[in-house]
Amino acid sequence: MAYYRLYLMDGSSCHVTSFIEIEAATEADAISRAENHPVNVAMELWCGRKKVKRWPANFTPSAD
Numbered sequence: 143m144a145y146y147r148l149y150l151m152d153g154s155s156c157h158v159t160s161f162i163e164i165e166a167a168t169e170a171d172a173i174s175r176a177e178n179h180p181v182n183v184a185m186e187l188w189c190g191r192k193k194v195k196r197w198p199a200n201f202t203p204s205a206d
Contacts, residue, residue, distance in 0.1 A: 144189055146172040151184040159183070169194055 146164040151157065162179065164187075166172035173195055176187045187194040 143167055144169075144172070146176075146187055146189045146194065148176045148179060149186045149188065150181060151186065156184065 143165050144167075146166060148162045148164055149158045150160045150162070152159050164172050164175050166175060169189070172187060172189070176185060176195070177197070179185070182199060184199045185197045187196075
């Protein structure tokens, strides 16, 4: 298991306003969990010093 942080960001300044910790077996699992988070703000998913993915504030999860 790896630990990830999903940073929630202010849309106008791109400063981090809060974060959510995610524990996931794979990077794909962490991305999936992040995409299901119910917020409408810009987000960045990090694992340690590695930025895994960034989503814009208007991101809409795909319906599977």
